[in-house]
Every structure is written in structure tokens, then in C-alpha cells.
Amino acid sequence: MKICLIAAFLATISASAQTEPTTPPAHLFHDTRHGVSFQIPAGWNFTRKDSDLSTFSLDARTAPRNAQMRAVANIAFNPFPASTFSGALFYFSVAPHTTEAECREQASHAAAPVSIDGVSFAHGSDEHGTICTEARSDIYTALRNNSCYRFDLVINTFCGGEVSGVHDITPQQIDAVRKRLESILSTVSFDR
Numbered sequence: 322m323k324i325c326l327i328a329a330f331l332a333t334i335s336a337s338a339q340t341e342p343t344t345p346p347a348h349l350f351h352d353t354r355h356g357v358s359f360q361i362p363a364g365w366n367f368t369r370k371d372s373d374l375s376t377f378s379l380d381a382r383t384a385p386r387n388a389q390m391r392a393v394a395n396i397a398f399n400p401f402p403a404s405t406f407s408g409a410l411f412y413f414s415v416a417p418h419t420t421e422a423e424c425r426e427q428a429s430h431a432a433a434p435v436s437i438d439g440v441s442f443a444h445g446s447d448e449h450g451t452i453c454t455e456a457r458s459d460i461y462t463a464l465r466n467n468s469c470y471r472f473d474l475v476i477n478t479f480c481g482g483e484v485s486g487v488h489d490i491t492p493q494q495i496d497a498v499r500k501r502l503e504s505i506l507s508t509v510s511f512d513r
Contacts, residue, residue: 342398352391355415355470356512359505365394365411375410381473382447383427383460388416388471394505400497404490405478409498411505412473424469428462435461438510442472453480457495461506472509474502 342364350367351358361367369392371377377390396409416424425431428445435444442461448454459474476498478490 345397350392350394350413352413355391355466355468357391357413357470358508358510358512359413360508361394362501362505364397365505366397367392367394369393375408377412377414380410380456380458380475380477381412381414381460381471382449382458383429383445384414384471384473385416385419385423385427385469387418388414388469390414396498396501400501401490401494403487404494405480405485405487406476406490406494406498407479408475408477409502410473410475410477411502412471412475414471414473416469416471418467419464419469421464424462424464424471427469427471428460437461437463437472437506440465440511450480453489454478455480459499459502465511472506474499474506476502 345363345366347363348361349358350361366374368374371390374393374395377393381388390412392413394411399406425443428443429447431443431445433444434441440463442463445460447458447460449456455478457476461472463470476495
């Protein structure tokens, strides 16, 4: 009897983790000033104002002081409630009056360039935390119109899962969250 109850409980957790919310509804973001659009999926919060959902300067640590956060979306549900996952954020920012070298430098630990809607972006990464890795970021930067256009894909976790009764987020779960963020990045388009 006990085993059946445990199995039913685990099935409930598994099912709820796979249920995708439909609110807030999906919608298209368009920044007319900088000519950038992307699709916000259902189940993600969105704002154009810093500190409504997050703090840009804490999440985008390599962004210069003059960077202007233009938009941020964060996941409004936890796809892995039994893990140390605490959030995912998608940022779009612009740093005006930037050189090509300064823009590329923001994508710390740069790997091979990535094409986003036909525009070549430097792609880098950043990780930080005090006790464990608490934040993982993929950073994409490109110089356009004398400004550095930047996208940050941030995954946040917390330390001490054994104390709270959850398990550390697995590499497979991190990849699944990263794919959600990359699916937003794949919708980015630039006004021609």
C-alpha cells in the first residue's frame, strides 16, 4: 500500500512538472527603437522595466554600466519542482556608443560566433556563485548601428538542496531549461 502511494505521488509530481501553463499567454515583443522582435512563450512573464522581474546588473555581470535593458522575460513556472532550479531569464539589452572590440569582450569566454537572423553574434558564457554555481549565463553580443546588442540567457539555481529536500539540478535538466531559452533566441528577428 505504501509503495503504491509513493508511486502515485511521484507520478503526480512528474505529471505536474510536464504540464505547460498557458498563462501568461504567448506574445510578440517588438522594440521599434532598435528594430528587434522576439516571441515570448506562454507561461513566461515579461516586462521592459528593470527590477520588476529581476535585476539586470546582477544577472548580466559583464554588461557595461551604460547598457540599457530593453526587455526581460522569466519563466513563470518551475519545470523541475523537485530540483534546485530557481528561475530562467531572457534579457535583451543595448549599450550605445560601443566599439566592435568592446562589444565582443562582453561575451566572456567566447566560443565560435553564432548567426541570429543572419547577424553574426559573439557567443560566450559566465557562471558564478558563492557556495555552488548559482547562475549560468549564455551571452550573445553583436555591434549594430554603433551599439552593442546583447542577449543573456540566464539559469538560476540555489544551493543546499539536501537541506530543503530537493535534489541538485542535473545537467540534463539544465540543458532542458537552456533549450527553452534558446527557443526564444531562435525567434529573434531584426527590422531590415
